[in-house]
Amino acid sequence: MASSSSMGTLHKATFWTVALWAIVLAFVANTALALDESQAGIIDWHHKWIGTPFLSTVPRTVRGSNTVYVATEKNTVAALRAKSGELIWRQVLRENEPVHHIRAVAGHLLTLTGSAEFHARLLDSKTGQVLWELSPAGEGIVPGTNFGQALTVTSEDSNLIILNEGAHVRKVNAKVGTEIWHWRAQEGSPTTFHSVLEAQGFGDHQDVIYVIGLQRGISTFSFEVVALDSTTGKEIKTFNIKSSVESFEDTLTVGGGSNGKPGYAVWLEEDLVKILTLGTDRVTESALGDIVTVVTSFEELVARPQLVSVGLPEGHNMFIISGTVGQYNDAQSGGLFDIDVASGEAVVITDFGERTGFSVYSATTKPGTEDVVILRSFRDDTDTGALELFDVTERNVTFEKIIPLEFDKFSHFTFTAVELFSRGQGVQLRIYFSTMDGSFHSYSDIESECWYREESLAYTKDVEFVDLPERKLWTQDANEVGQTEGAKNLTIVERYIERLALHIGQLKGLPAFVLSYANPSSLFTKAPVAIEYSEVQIGARNKTVQPLYRDQFGIRKILVFSTEKGKVVALDSGNKGQILWSHYYPWGHDIKNLIVVRHANVRLPPIIVIVAETTDGGGNKVIRTYRLNALTGEDYESENYLFPASSWVPSGHVATVKLPLEDPDEKTQVLVLLDQRMGITLYPNTESVRETFKTMSDDIYFMLENKIGSKELKGYKPIVTADAGLMGAEPTWTLPFPEGEEIATLTERPSYEVLASLGRVLGDRGVLYKYQNPNFATVVTVNKTPKQGTAPYMTVYLIDVVKGSILYQATHENVGLHQHILAAQYENNVVYTFWSEGDTSSSAKGYQAVALELYESKSRNERTESDTFSSFTAERPYVMAQSFPFSHAAGAIGVTSTKAGISSKDILFGLSRRSVLAINKRYLDPRRPMGTPTASEKEEMLYPYGALPEDPRLFLSYDLEVAGTKRIATAPTLLESTTVVVAHGQDVFVTRHAPSKTFDILNEDFSKSQLMLTIVVLGAVLFVTAPMVKNRMLKELWY
């Protein structure tokens, strides 16, 4: 009896707290949330990235072009302003639509793209709009390769010859995109064509298009060249050339470009360089051995050299042979070759000599002439890169330049393009290049026209938020705790006097502070205006970074991104995302984790640890860890030898777990590194940490094999030997999924989440108690074979990570696997979305969002009778589920997080329409009534059941184009109402969002001027009425 009455009081207490919050939130969450136009660009910023260019073209003009067109690894085609690097337009293509070729045609840009489908498009030079599109039905690219697409422009009528799928050749009208003729290789032919070229004809045939391909032989390939009539597309003749080529990379097509110039196919065969003159059977050959005697820098050649295309337009016969030389394979040399028209033989033009690092070549012609210059770019030192321009007519290096290019930020060149144009009397040079870290640069003779875009941010994997230190802590307390030399030997009184002096010193700022508030103009100031900026400015070189301090509400943070390229980039969230620091980890560092182990402290800077997997010299996988000062990006060196700035574990990476444990020496959080030998390494690995870990190791459980595509889940717990010398992980449970099922997505509750209320108040004042197990995970599996329906099905499992039991399971039939399946978990809720194909042919198709809510019991006011939650009890949650039609295709999901978890939650979606959408939890509520709401449901303020809202005002990113969002991360601020939202993937979009409106600060709508006017009016009224009242009182006394 006693227990039940105590339960009763508990219920009451909980009820009131819950009810209070419900009332508070009901007030604040009732109105629709949206931005107003003046806030756009003030509270948010957006970086438009395009990815790392690997193709570029300029509309070739003598005066130099204002625009450079690039195609990137991110399947994006973009036009950049040549002088500033700013984006003019971009077309972000599908994820499975790589770009094969781009070419400036008649002032516009022609692109060949696609994989499963093939598209040739002409894009408008000003806007990027499609002028025409040619998408032949049933054609894609040759699966698994990057060749089979080619493009050339005919000289006589400026039409296009397009090769696709290694078999289809079309002549296309460049103006309107109509097909003039179509030739296709014989069905079942063993030849894959890779090149098309207009060149000198043979016999009676003047206008000939050559289609060059490789025919599969027994162990090698041989050349097959088909000559087509340029006007009719009729096949004239097929040349089968006796040859044996090992791979497509060993071939080049040069020359041609008009019906007067001969075309050539160049290839490497064994130790020979062979050249075929197109339209004939003539093949010439020169031995590599003979070449080495001329190109002397090849003497120390360590492997067979390669053919390098210089990227000149048709009509030029030059090509480069390049090879790795040097004792440590650390240098490259190359030779430039031309083809003698009369004999069809290779002629050496020059020996480029041996240079360290990788050399990248590109070529162009001098303005108004056909004279070729060749640019060789290479890294010559840790801080600089070198550019050498070779003039072919002068046979001389005419330009040499050392440019600053830090190795630990940019590494080697991967792609270059060069443009020469005349300006005034002289010739101007402009060079574009990509580097290994992903960024894109431009060098120009004019310093103001040098720029760089930090395109590595288009490859972000993960983001970590670093809170900034407070300004006053840094200045005065750093003194007081004896950080500075002078402050070390002071008594308490002296320190007090010093602090007093400091405060008095600060008084001189008081008048300005008061004035800033008293200034009448501040009352009527207009809202701040969004400052124009570009992605180039945010990465501008030689800018000094001011020391960073926290703002009043902790909204300003450092965002540290890890990228797929192996670069770590830190942005200032408060300053349009200015780059604070960046660091490139070379040679295949796969950054697995980025973890803040220590937040800014009184005198200690925040520390971020990078956990990366890489290979050592012997090709074995190793884990490497780096400790950085998160404010500066410098290695964080400690005086204690147990805390090295970098360390390693000799095995591959499996998992990193952050423990709720702080080491006593450096006040950093302890990490557990689990390697492929199932060994555990503590980080930092000190005596006291090992001891503490041993005592708590019984309570640690984690889940592994949790990769997309795996077919089972495994639970592990750590084992520690008695002396804490050896540590490892042993499996505790295995959960195999039924045959055919594999993991499509999985999610766990974020570790930093705070639960504000224990239950949910119903309309009748009853309480449903939330299921608070912190150790459950959501796993979604898919099975390609339909069960009952017509399409694949998926199963959702809620799994207790400690004991591996299934808490809840649900199957959805007829699910689309081409569309993203997303899941997010927060508090006692799970949300997942998928594409439903519909059960029958007449049922609707569309995205569905399903909301699950987990409660301790089905009945109200019923709790598990225990003070603590244990995974080892047999209790299962009561799960409420409801699905809602969802009108958007989403590729990323996130949930808002606030400091105390009191504000309501918004589910954030990164949409394929390139927006970020916020949907309040109230819409994704399984308790939404299906029929007319009853009185108690109305009192609970449930929305009647319906599809999720489509309102564009729910887009946090309004009309911005936020492309390729892969992840949405949120971080709390010091304001309970507000959360910082970072949507990243290709673009970076950062905003702050208040899911329950800003109830803890004055609203943006609050009119300070109105308040002031009211006070003034009241004062005036008082002034007028006071004598009247006085008068009357006097009168009353008189009469």
Add this chain to the structure above:
Amino acid sequence: MKSILSPRRIVTYVAALATLISLLAPTVSAGQISGTINGQGENPHPRDLSSRTRVTLNGGKYTAMITKDGKFIFADVPQGSYLLEVQSPQYVYPTVRVVVTEKDPRAYLVSYGADWSNDNNIVQLPLALTPRAATEYFIAREGFKLQHLFANPMMLMMGFSVVMLFIMPKLMANMDPEAMEEIQGMQESTQMPAFEMPDIAATLAKFSTGNSGAAGSAKKKQ
């Protein structure tokens, strides 16, 4: 030397083989979906549509870009029924269900979450889509205006009482005693039922009667 190059060679072989297979594979009967979209407002022209605009089938399984004259085409889609949507940053377009068959493709207007068995809203093929509405991303915020300040109920109340303060005594003074008593009687009778909740109207009323009472007493003494 050869061993270094051989993986590449394998790739090339696989590619050649794959071409062969793809060329030999039987073609699944498929159709094409095409249409045009346009903007809204006075003299809409497709060239004013954003270059970001995409037309999607089945939530992004297939995507088409639009040309400058508003055309889009899905050259090759297998038979079946599809949900066609237009993703535009500028306008909201209707969603269409397209049934691709060999002979007779059809299209119907559908709304989200509704069943697809209703075949009433047939639309012509090739599709010609016009926006339902322009997209509004922002809420309009009302800036500071003097009339808003005075339209505020607090301000109205205050203004009213200030006005009464001036006018009432004069009004009372010009009134004959009989009408005065009548009004007072009326006020008392209306005051009667107001005890449940102290609402604003009642407080205001009390306020004004207090004033008039004071004025009345002053008159008596005269």
